Amino acid sequence: MKLRVINLNQWDRTKVVRAFFMLGMAIAFLGSLNPWFMWPVGDKFAILSSACFIFSICVANLLDERYYSRSEFLAPILVFTILSFYQIAIRGRNVNAYIVNVFYVITFYFIFRAKLEEVKKFCDMLAKAMGGFLAVSMFFFLLFLIGFPLPSRDASFMDLYTYTNYYFFLLDDRSLFAIIPRFQSVFVEPGHMGTMIVMVLFTQIGKWKRWYNISMMIAMLISFSLAAYGLFVGIVFLSLWIRRKRFIRKAILAIGVFAVITIGSFYYNNGDNLLHDLIILRLEIDDGEMVGDNRVTDSFKADYENLLNSPDILTGRDRNMEEFGNSGYRVFIYDYGLIGVFLVILFYLVSMYDPKNQRAVIAVFVIATLNFIIRGFPLWFSNFIPLYCISHVAFDLKKKVEEKEEEQPYPIND
Numbered sequence: 001m002k003l004r005v006i007n008l009n010q011w012d013r014t015k016v017v018r019a020f021f022m023l024g025m026a027i028a029f030l031g032s033l034n035p036w037f038m039w040p041v042g043d044k045f046a047i048l049s050s051a052c053f054i055f056s057i058c059v060a061n062l063l064d065e066r067y068y069s070r071s072e073f074l075a076p077i078l079v080f081t082i083l084s085f086y087q088i089a090i091r092g093r094n095v096n097a098y099i100v101n102v103f104y105v106i107t108f109y110f111i112f113r114a115k116l117e118e119v120k121k122f123c124d125m126l127a128k129a130m131g132g133f134l135a136v137s138m139f140f141f142l143l144f145l146i147g148f149p150l151p152s153r154d155a156s157f158m159d160l161y162t163y164t165n166y167y168f169f170l171l172d173d174r175s176l177f178a179i180i181p182r183f184q185s186v187f188v189e190p191g192h193m194g195t196m197i198v199m200v201l202f203t204q205i206g207k208w209k210r211w212y213n214i215s216m217m218i219a220m221l222i223s224f225s226l227a228a229y230g231l232f233v234g235i236v237f238l239s240l241w242i243r244r245k246r247f248i249r250k251a252i253l254a255i256g257v258f259a260v261i262t263i264g265s266f267y268y269n270n271g272d273n274l275l276h277d278l279i280i281l282r283l284e285i286d287d288g289e290m291v292g293d294n295r296v297t298d299s300f301k302a303d304y305e306n307l308l309n310s311p312d313i314l315t316g317r318d319r320n321m322e323e324f325g326n327s328g329y330r331v332f333i334y335d336y337g338l339i340g341v342f343l344v345i346l347f348y349l350v351s352m353y354d355p356k357n358q359r360a361v362i363a364v365f366v367i368a369t370l371n372f373i374i375r376g377f378p379l380w381f382s383n384f385i386p387l388y389c390i391s392h393v394a395f396d397l398k399k400k401v402e403e404k405e406e407e408q409p410y411p412i413n414d
Contacts (some may be wrong), residue, residue: 017060018121018326021114024052025122025385026129028107032380034153036165046103047275053110073112078353079109084345084379086335090315111385113353116392121400122205130200131212134219137185140168145180155187181223194220194228197376199386202367203237203393227374234370238363243387296330304330314338332376344378352391363382364391 031038031045038045058088059065084104088097111119142149144166155165155398163170168186175181184190197220221226296304300319307313316337333341353363372378 012017013059013063014067017056017063018058018118020052020056021067021110021118022122022125024049024056024110025119026126027052028381029126029239029385030382030384032377033069033192034157034188036157036163036170039157042105044100046100046107050103050106050110053107059108067115067118068113069115070113073109076347077105077109078110079343079350085338086343087340090336090340091318107381111388116389119385119389120203120393123200123386127200127204127210127216128212130197131210134185134197135212135215137168138183138215138219138222140166141183141185144169144171161188182224183219185219188349191222191225191227191375194223194225195231195371196382197223198228198231199367199371199383201232202235202239203386203389210232230374231367231370232365235284235363238366242359242363262335296328299316300330300334309335310409312337316340317400328376329373332372332377332378344372348378351356351388354392357392360393361391374406 004288006174027045027049031041031043031049041048044099057068066222084101085098088101093154113174140150150166152164152166155170157163157164162172162173170184171181182190182404184193187193187196197216201208201213201216204210208217220232243271303317307317314334314337316333319331319334322375332344348365348368352361354361368378368383368387370385375383377383
């Protein structure tokens, strides 16, 4: 029996290149979020994404037109290389970390080399795929809530989280006694899913009425993630500002709606409801601090205050990785110091700045800063890719109509 050798000349090579580019991007994006089906891969998902990109460029070299043709890649890839290897060296990781990091560098390299329209197409594809999957996930979650028996198994993540895995969604064991648990789909935390949705929605400015974006908004709402809610309010007003829309009236309307919902949460069921318990109460100020600002434990907070007054503030300290419940900007500073923060800022500057798209760039830095303060994961692909797309896609509508073709290659659909 003779094996048939596949002849690439028989294929539409451009589609093959694009398919493997999209697959590599999807693996990188999802891998940084740790959905349950990627737990066996762990932080080595960049090896898989790099393999897809390398195969893609091998086929792309057979094309007459260059697919990976963007030339503004040297500065961002150089800064990322310095930043990522600094993070490994400063914390004394083993040789495996250096090897795996090479694949992270490769992944970022291909993101920066790809045409911007291909990055935009990926974000559009991602929005449709995520909206569709979350619709299915929410359907099974609803079946669970009404008592429909679903197949399941026990699952755990890094010995920190334990779940009942219903395959289309996870149920955190900490919410077993909740009347209605928070929705997190297949992701580790509701906050992971919620903030990811906000980032993807940011790339969909002008198309939020599409079914897949509505599906993502519903999923974000029932996650009851305070971080996601705050970021979503931010992208709503920033998107209006980017598009030079008059948003004072809309801001007043939004504040009015929020006030009505807040007051209603205090009276509905005498205040015993999810919105009141998980969102409104966390916005209260107690001893000068927001109740919901519980991103770190008291013991870590004490260590962090000690760090601020020591020479270690420049490079950070080794952290007890077994201590549960710490996230946000303080954790990043504790791990990598002010030098790490400076390199992150420099990396975002050289990769995001686009003089033709200044409003979008400013909006991106506002959301990136808020997300860093709340979550503390600036290098996650799920955070970086959408912001990179937004900063370079011409959402700025200040140009005249006759200039739109040149200045806005990706028009907004209202």
